[in-house]
Amino acid sequence: MTQKILVVEDDARVSELLVRGLTEHGFEVTAVADGIEAISTFAAQRFNLVITDVILPGLSGLDICRQFRRINPEAPIIMLTALGNTDDKLDGFDAGADDYMVKPFELRELMARIRALLKRSGATTIPASNVLSYADLKVNVATKEVIRAGNAINLTPKEFKLLEYLLKHPEKVLSRAEIAENVWDTHFDTGTNFIDVYINYLRKKIDKDFAVKLIHTKPGMGFMLREEL
Known part of the structure; x- marks a missing residue:
């Protein structure tokens, strides 16, 4: 077709x-x-x-x-x-x-x-349960709902796609190039910092009000989703 x-x-x-x-x-x-x-x-x-x-x-x-x-x-x-x-x-x-x-x-x-x-x-396929979860964070891929510890969190479309990708690869270090290719479908431009900007956006919404942080930076390597104080 x-x-x-x-x-x-x-x-x-x-x-x-x-x-x-x-x-x-x-x-x-x-x-x-x-x-x-x-x-x-x-x-x-x-x-x-x-x-x-x-x-x-x-x-x-x-x-x-x-x-x-x-x-x-x-x-x-x-x-x-x-x-x-x-x-x-x-x-x-x-x-x-x-x-x-x-x-x-x-x-x-x-x-x-x-x-x-x-x-x-x-x-693109949606998991049978439609829900991705890690620690106290739950994301419904079908309805786009994001909930942490019972609190609803509003994300922009790109913030959601970035969080979804992190949730699909928990406790794995994801490079900026890998994130750019899989979330933005583009090659990472070292002259821009848009991935770091979106990671910071997510941190403010996902981690800021919680003692346990989930989104972490690995200097020189990238970012990862992991539960730690």
């Missing part, structure tokens, strides 16, 4: 390049030029993946990303933008994006990321 991709891009030249390149690689592509049309199109059809600009007429890419996540939480989203600093990337990830590419970009790299996201989304 042909996989369907929605392209949300108001730059006609970029949109045309994306449509042509993706079509040549066997995808069925629908292109729209503003955020409002993107919402109605996404709600009316089933897409395997979305590629969206950030700065758009009608609604921003961040706004439509949040709405896409409410309509279909499973479809991977790649953001394309000229805004490339760490804060911009964090905003995109917090809105629910799965990957982030800065313009100008190579179509070959975009295709590699598309294939990785589609492979991952197609292979």
Whole structure:
């Protein structure tokens, strides 16, 4: 079955390049030029993946990303933008994006990321119990509920994915490169610190109010989930 991709891009030249390149690689592509049309199109059809600009007429890419996540939480989203600093990337990830590419970009790299996201989304399975747990921390993968010692904790989509990955590999040191590849589906850029930023976000929500800490840094190696004072 042909996989369907929605392209949300108001730059006609970029949109045309994306449509042509993706079509040549066997995808069925629908292109729209503003955020409002993107919402109605996404709600009316089933897409395997979305590629969206950030700065758009009608609604921003961040706004439509949040709405896409409410309509279909499973479809991977790649953001394309000229805004490339760490804060911009964090905003995109917090809105629910799965990957982030800065313009100008190579179509070959975009295709590699598309294939990785589609492979991952197609292979994703939920444990029979739907629940991951470690110590007094419980996460329901289906409902996205996070509870520690009976207290509900609210996480952003990327914080949740990071915690889920930690819970699936308890008491194992996870390198930044491994986390980047498996949580963000990208190679770790040593010039940015977004993984450290998200680890700190998680610590504030998961560990700050509890005597026993679960998220730990191993200097020079990475991070791990382990129960210790």
